Amino acid sequence: MSAHDTIDQQVKTHAVVLYMKGSPDFPQCGFSANAVKILKACGVNDIFSVDILQDPEIRQGIKDYSNWPTVPQLYIKGEFVGGSDIMTEMYKNGELKTLLA
Amino acid sequence: MVSPEDIKQYIEAGLACQEVKVSGDGQHFEAIIVCDQFAGKSRVAQHQLVYNALGDRMRQEIHALSMRTLTPEQWAALRSQ
Numbered sequence A: 001m002s003a004h005d006t007i008d009q010q011v012k013t014h015a016v017v018l019y020m021k022g023s024p025d026f027p028q029c030g031f032s033a034n035a036v037k038i039l040k041a042c043g044v045n046d047i048f049s050v051d052i053l054q055d056p057e058i059r060q061g062i063k064d065y066s067n068w069p070t071v072p073q074l075y076i077k078g079e080f081v082g083g084s085d086i087m088t089e090m091y092k093n094g095e096l097k098t099l100l101a
Numbered sequence B: 001m002v003s004p005e006d007i008k009q010y011i012e013a014g015l016a017c018q019e020v021k022v023s024g025d026g027q028h029f030e031a032i033i034v035c036d037q038f039a040g041k042s043r044v045a046q047h048q049l050v051y052n053a054l055g056d057r058m059r060q061e062i063h064a065l066s067m068r069t070l071t072p073e074q075w076a077a078l079r080s081q
Helices: A003-013 A030-041 A056-066 A084-092 A095-100 B004-014 B043-054 B072-079
Strands: A016-020 A048-051 A073-076 A079-082 B019-024 B028-034 B064-070
Touching (some): A016 A030, A079 A084, A079 B043, A084 A095, A084 B043, A084 B064, B004 B019, B004 B028, B004 B043, B028 B072, B064 B072
Parallel strands (some): A016 A048, B028 B064
Antiparallel strands (some): B019 B028
């Protein structure tokens, strides 16, 4: 399966998917740690996360999939929501919680 | 090493902005970008406009860029607060 197909399947199978560096318990980057913190604050406890450091094809593939050059990337119900900055903004104004409901 | 001023110039070269402010230490940068083309676009689409302006530099030279995108109206409202 191509990286594109793998990602497509992941984001369509799971309601909330976070592509990140490291794992929710051990994030390897401050932005990824911030993304996990926000999701937990919104009550998402079982985050389906993908560690892009473990897979070079996904690491490149996720950037092409969303036309977005950075990680973390959050997907909710198959839709690309944004990276760390957008998550922070949407968390502060309550939009993220609404989207996750 | 990339300076905040470099990043400001890269963004302005690729996107007609009303205002760009960048700060940072050469590794991590923070930017406020004000552009009338953001009007009516989602945040993802707004950030994509900036990323497109930065092009390959975003993949190669710039490690981390936090950005806040605003329309001129949003920027004016923010400053008057």
